Amino acid sequence: MAVPILKQGDVLIASIQAALSDRDLDLFKDELADRVGRFRARGVVIDVTALDVLDSFATRTIRSIAHTARLRGAETIVVGIQPEVAIAMVQLGLSLEGVSTALDLEEGLALLRPRTGGGSRLGP
């Protein structure tokens, strides 16, 4: 199942609606890396609100998406991690080191705003 990637100004929004197979994740990563360059995006928001599990492969893929996007000039923010998912992740020792997170899409976009426009930014 492909993940729709929407363009909103200079931000790309990808909303993962269902658990992805490893192959889907790889495709998603390639697609996103390609679009960041093509649209000259400054920010990427990955919305995982609908997911009730994030396994190690998904976590690793998201991390590498973020690092790739940064090399291409865009900051990645993962939004909508649910409490249960967060607890499971820390218990499994999975981390999104180096990737910004926010409560939901709105917060994620707000976090990106100072990069693309004015506004105050929450610390580190």
Add this chain to the structure above:
Amino acid sequence: MPIATRSGRSAELFSHEMEITEEEVNRRKAFLEFHKEDADALRGLNEVAQQYADPVIEDLYRHFLSFDETRAFFADPKVLDRVKRMQKEYFLRLTEGEYGGDYVADRLRIGTVHEHINLAPKWYLGAYNFYLRAVGTRLLEVMSKDPHRAFSTFLSLMKLVFMDIGLAVDTYIYARELTMRKQQEAIRELSTPVLQIRDRLLLLPIIGVIDSQRAQMITEGLLRAIRANRAKVVVMDITGVATIDSKVANHLLQTVSAARLMGAFVIVTGLSSEVAQSLVQLGIDLNRLNTVGDLQGGIEEGERLLGYRLVHEGEAGGTRPA
């Protein structure tokens, strides 16, 4: 008899929760070496028991009434009558030869009743001692020609009585444990509040001992509050945590990481010098912890991150968030 019905129900519950199954009862009997011969020997005693039941019970209650502590339970003559009747029933049951599920359920029920009215085990055990002595003496009288048989019957009775005591004491312990568990739960719930002190700023004061279970509850409660209050910054104050070992430290780190995954920034405050030193000595990687000395500093830092500015009225003629 409201007490009897209420505890009757809880006795069933108890035997289930205490896992006193038929198998368990059989294990207990096996350990006491209570065999069919013992049941038979006791049944052979029933006729004799019928005869001396009343005087033994009378003696027992005279004994009870001669002590202040036990007399207090029988202030009401109606209660005394009823208890005597039940006591006689039990006394005869000891020699009826049926010691299956019903018998055990009855013992558990009696145990819960006694626990319920706060009859301490010492009086309960004392009463059994009285029983054994009274029955033992009479056994010797009745079987004066065959003291060997009297003694072996007495031993059979001992086995049964010890099983009964075991069951009753277990209900005592179980009831106390239940109370303790309930209190612990209550304390747990009371002790992990998540408070909103500014829009988007939460305070999580942690007091007392943190174990894995509580850490889990703290984390869950915090994450729920982060979502509900749309919090961006959390000040976690651990002034009230006396000691931190590596396990607790890891729990705290997990809480911080989980909060971060939900987009909230956690500031830890109130690390005492002892705690700070022991953390350093334990060699725990605390790079992920953002710490500020005390709670006030933590709240100020949180406000700063959120863009609040607190202005003293005397200096600027009004307090308002920036």
